[in-house]
Amino acid sequence: MADLTLDLPRRTATTDFVAFARGRPGFLFGLAVVALSVLLAVFGPLIGPYPTETALPGQPLQPPSWRHPMGTDVSNMDILSRVIAAPRIDLTIALVSTAIAFVVGVLLGVVSGFFGGGRGVPRLMSEGIMRGADIIQAFPVFIFALALVGFRGPGTENVVAALAFLNVPYFLRITRGAVLQVRERPFVEAQRCAGNSELRIAFVHVMPNALTPPLANLSPTIGFSILLTSGLSFVGAGVPVPTPEWGSMIAIGASNMMTGQWWTALFPGLVLGLTILGYALVGDGLKEYLDPVNKR
Amino acid sequence: MRLLKYVARRLLVLPVQLLIVSLIVFVLVRQMPGDPTFLYTGPFATTDRVAEVRRQLGLDEPLHVQYVRYLDRIAHGDFGLSMRTSQPVVADIRQRLPGTMELILYSVVLSVAIGVPLGVYTAIRDKGILNRLVFLYGMTAGALPDFWFALIAIFLFFYTLDWLPGPMGRLDLMLAKPADITGLYTIDSLLTGNWAALASASAQLALPVLTLVFIYMSLVLKNTRSAMEDMLRSDFVLYARAAGLSRMMQWRYALRNAMPPVITVTGILTWFLLGGAVLVETVFAWGGLGQYAVQSVVNSDYAALQAVVLLSAVFTMAVFLVVDLAYFVIDPRIK
């Protein structure tokens, strides 16, 4: 019905970010998690009460106590110290791989979106990029990550490379979608009339206007990359033991879970889950903040 | 007739996709560090021996010839020998595939059977405690690592409560495997009336399936709810209401139109589960394809890994083909 779509009062882009965040406990929680994870990535290994990669003297597998709030693991390493040291490697891998994927994905997305539906070489390029993305996404994510690391051998750089590669199609698609909309706006035609080259229009005028969706997806992708990293480390294909890393800590504690030492895997996994949740919530919040029309 | 044409067209594209996927896997394998010859000969072989193995492996040929050879071999079902099990990879896979399929089958069926009704219900009634619980669940479940949740479930239901068996594979070690008909223990034991095996296989399935359903059902739930909400707000449901159709009929109109996205997400779920199964299988010593993949990575068993990756891509393509067909059957607008 034509005018049933009422002009409900809408949030404007100028709405104060603080006011926006204040009403959203989930978003605030996410922001706190992200801030904390960054702090721990920088200072985590320094502030733990015990060394993070060496066994302590005495009985292993101590349950949580005042001395060891999260207990100790099978080699009597302090779990708390390792849990707060882990963001350094987990976050570094996730940040670097996501940054690479973002840059490559956005560039390819602009090319494929801006030149899609045209003719000649640019069109072929655009189609080729999309088919390439299709093929990468034909492999189940974790199996592909496993295979990439497997064929290249374990090690941090290979995990980064694998995750970056896997996340490219994701940013590519999001950017392409945005570019397809932006390129229809009148100002693009105006730039063309002003004599700008197509390439210049694509990267100088269209790209900045299409960055919001991929930017809003940075945070959840970082969370997802942390999840993949920990999964790879869990099966021994990621960060090698004894580097403090949540997934490998869970692996170390796995067999203890079946004999009742619940703290060995519970705490690393809990912190891991909360971190991923935090990054996802920040992503949700930013999406809502940056896109007033989609506001619920 | 329309359907047949569509299937035919889709099947025509499939070989092309397969070809590209095989090329990617081929390139991936060439990524591996060092000369694979030494993996077969050992580090102390004579140069003659190395050259001989190189020739046997076809590594002395130019790359495109190697690729064509490789294609020819996989077309004949020859994926080489697993270095870890010393068996043909195909035999290994045949042995392990049913375990993974059984896991995925029950997880998908249960996720859809619970997630879709719950999603529809929460879309229709947008208030209440159940809605808040479902909202919280949908938010958190996707963020939890499945392998960690599996361990927690084991601690609770095996160690603490002792309701379910421990993570020791697909069947009680004391029991003989049921007759091999489909390879799915629950179905085979049911078909042959092997009740002991059925009970054991079901009990062993419970925790891994619980894990996968808990973690991945949120995908189905959230997408069903949002698709249903969109449809309930649509103009045609509004008009159905204006024409005096009952609530039930309005919901049926909405539900039918919400089905295509639900089918898509079921496909995505299956695709996700294949990856998720890798980790969960590892935790439960499931002995399926996922665990096989992990073992091949850890032991640099390239022939095995290569086959698993290829198979997983074929599986994915098959899943999305089925999704497209279902879409086609449901939506008359697709040409």
Next chain:
Amino acid sequence: MAPLLDIGALGVDLATAGGSRRIVDDLSLRVGQRESVGIVGESGSGKTILIRAVLGLLDPPLAVAGGSIAFDGRELVGLDERRFREIRGRDIALTTPEPRKHLNPLLTVGRQIANVIRAHRDVAHAAAAEEAIGLLRAVGIPDPERRMAAYPHELSGGMCQRVIIAMALAHRTRLLLVDEPTAGLDVTISRQILDLMHQLAESHGTALVLVSRDLGVVAHYCRRVAVMYAGRIVEDASVAAFFERPVHPYSRQLLRAAVAARDGAARERRSSALLPPAETGCAFRLRCPVAVAECAATAPPLAPLAGAAGHAARCLRAAAIAAGEIAA
């Protein structure tokens, strides 16, 4: 004779974060049996909300906030959903603009019509389908047996509109609410559709409420016209009286614009046309050429004009305008 539809002092509120806003205010309108009334006004004037209120289709954040809607002597405001359902489609039916969007895309049109029939009568599927074929024939769809199996996307916009009409007339409807019947259709097609609706309404003895932005359509198919502005009716008159001597300054602007459009003259461009309705006093005063200080102080009621039966206007200066003392 009692009016078929009697809306009295209806108010509709939109709940917002900072309280609620009145969207439709002090709206009174009567529609007699078999009468045809046109409602005109620019988009956003509340016409469609009014129609939805009559059908009980307002959902939060919109809600009826006072007044009454009596249909055939029965109060509709506050009626529960189950009772309302019995009235919708059976006694009061609706046709919509953009008909294709209002049909279920995954169901054949035959099935959809049959569902509407079965919503109010306990007949078997086969019988309902049989009846649906008859309805399709009645709304002028050629080869109705074959069209029964068509999906909405296979039909043209005009055809879909005919399907909607078939659904609206599936029962002995007493009141047909026609929302923007010409939106999105070719001129020739919309003429055919309107003729069809009018003729079917006449032969069924159905009263019509025709909501449109097009004064020409209203002039041609209605006997009375109500002009809406900012959620209120500002003038209510017989079509003859209205076109002969509109009183409200807004009506006069509308009419001038329509004449100019018909004659192909340049559209009257006034920056004032972009001004929003005033919050206090007369809502139209900011755009009104004859507004005086008093217009800001009091919101005028919809008052009958002296010496013109059935003609009312919501303007403090109506009498002066009607008498020709000032030119609006």
